[in-house]
Amino acid sequence: MGDEPLVRWHWIGTHLGYLRDLLLDHAVISLLPVLFGLLMALPLGLLCVRFPRLYQPLAAVFNVIYALPALAVFVVLIPYTGLATQATVMTPLTCYALAVLLPTTVDGLRSVPEPVRQAATALGYGPWRRLAAVELPTAVPYLVAGLRVAAVSSISLASVGALVGRGGLGYLFMDGFQRTFPTPIVAGIVLVTALALVTDAVLLLARRLLAPWARRESVVGR
Amino acid sequence: MGAAGIGGGTVNLYSWLSQFFGDPDRRHGPDSIVHRVGEHLLFSGEALGWALLLAVPLGLLLGYTGKAAGLVTALSGAARALPTLGLVTLAVLLAGVGDTAVLVPLVALAAPVLLVAACEGVRSTDPDLRDAARGIGLTHRQVLWQVCIPWALPALLAGLRTAAVQVIATATVASYVGLGGLGSYVVGGLATRDFAQTIGGALLVVLLAVATQLLFALLIRYALPAGLRRARD
Numbered sequence A: 001m002g003d004e005p006l007v008r009w010h011w012i013g014t015h016l017g018y019l020r021d022l023l024l025d026h027a028v029i030s031l032l033p034v035l036f037g038l039l040m041a042l043p044l045g046l047l048c049v050r051f052p053r054l055y056q057p058l059a060a061v062f063n064v065i066y067a068l069p070a071l072a073v074f075v076v077l078i079p080y081t082g083l084a085t086q087a088t089v090m091t092p093l094t095c096y097a098l099a100v101l102l103p104t105t106v107d108g109l110r111s112v113p114e115p116v117r118q119a120a121t122a123l124g125y126g127p128w129r130r131l132a133a134v135e136l137p138t139a140v141p142y143l144v145a146g147l148r149v150a151a152v153s154s155i156s157l158a159s160v161g162a163l164v165g166r167g168g169l170g171y172l173f174m175d176g177f178q179r180t181f182p183t184p185i186v187a188g189i190v191l192v193t194a195l196a197l198v199t200d201a202v203l204l205l206a207r208r209l210l211a212p213w214a215r216r217e218s219v220v221g222r
Numbered sequence B: 001m002g003a004a005g006i007g008g009g010t011v012n013l014y015s016w017l018s019q020f021f022g023d024p025d026r027r028h029g030p031d032s033i034v035h036r037v038g039e040h041l042l043f044s045g046e047a048l049g050w051a052l053l054l055a056v057p058l059g060l061l062l063g064y065t066g067k068a069a070g071l072v073t074a075l076s077g078a079a080r081a082l083p084t085l086g087l088v089t090l091a092v093l094l095a096g097v098g099d100t101a102v103l104v105p106l107v108a109l110a111a112p113v114l115l116v117a118a119c120e121g122v123r124s125t126d127p128d129l130r131d132a133a134r135g136i137g138l139t140h141r142q143v144l145w146q147v148c149i150p151w152a153l154p155a156l157l158a159g160l161r162t163a164a165v166q167v168i169a170t171a172t173v174a175s176y177v178g179l180g181g182l183g184s185y186v187v188g189g190l191a192t193r194d195f196a197q198t199i200g201g202a203l204l205v206v207l208l209a210v211a212t213q214l215l216f217a218l219l220i221r222y223a224l225p226a227g228l229r230r231a232r233d
Helices: A009-014 A016-050 A052-067 A070-081 A086-110 A114-122 A127-164 A170-178 A182-210 B010-022 B033-065 B069-080 B084-095 B099-123 B127-135 B140-177 B183-192 B195-223 B226-232
Strands: none
Touching (some): A009 A182, A016 A052, A016 A127, A016 A182, A052 B195, A070 A086, A070 A127, A070 B140, A070 B183, A070 B195, A086 A127, A114 A127, A127 A170, A127 A182, A127 B069, A127 B183, A170 A182, A170 B084, A170 B140, A182 B084, B033 B069, B033 B183, B033 B195, B069 B099, B084 B099, B084 B140, B099 B140, B140 B183, B140 B195, B183 B195
């Protein structure tokens, strides 16, 4: 590598707009899947709580899915969703998020104490209103714990998508490597980590607002 | 060939796979499946070994003393955010293509997982059990070895499983910088537009990861001491 410094500030200064575009793309392809995962985990989790026999096999399937290597899954999907498309990267990331969020949703919904549930019913709450006003709020600390794990790993994994042509900030790693130029790589690592930490902080803040009683981290999932 | 040229679904997938597995290069020589799996397992194992050596003793100690546990969790959360592809490419630029360049990022991936597993595993020991062990006259060293570590074994193995699967999956990325292993099929195939090779390699990585999952599932089932297995049922 010779005398090339680790960071050339000049390059960063002249590429700010470029870095911002990659950061935005990265946020979209890594965080939208987490949102989709949550939207699927809620109804699936409700079903699993309602029909407990469903949960074991579903959890086993998602455990295996979670173990699949991201790069391999991206590649296997290319014939179906196309090279360098958002779908190729976002489909597996959605599955990973769902794999993390399903168990935490089920744990959260099961954490509602039976007397609380009965008290709500006795006050005249129907099943839907009880769900919205009692069960989901009680599950918030669990949901946030799951979302934190899902979001951080999704942000870190999305950069691998660069190898199949759609990886947001991950593109900086390939670019820097091919040109033997460390500055973009360092910038990429810093921005990916920063995005993950900011997302984590936002989720913590959301929990504090939505579930102020859960100060202590006693329910952190996996 | 763009995205439009490679549609067609299952027919193509089947012909790609038979092309990949039918190639005589897959059976002999440096590009054979056996050789690539060997390389892959070798550097995955090496990375896991280093991570175990570095993280587990520290985790056990921190878990037993109960000190800095919050710090451990926070640090490992931050470590999870580090993008491995970035670490691998940076390590190669700094250290050159070689063992260090793969090992550092893979160890950085596995060590936090093991650290948390060891720390939390020991920390979650039933306090009554610990008190009883101290009460009948065991030294701290004996309590750690004879009570806390057996108790933490399932958590440790679960951590080891997560770490192993992540390392095996991520070692694929390491091939991007020319370090062999199963990723060579995936990355090489992508570079030359040889999708048969890419998809075949991807399938092999998936199989290896699932096999590792199953192996550890069996280990975890049989590793828990019989007394604890009864106590927890």
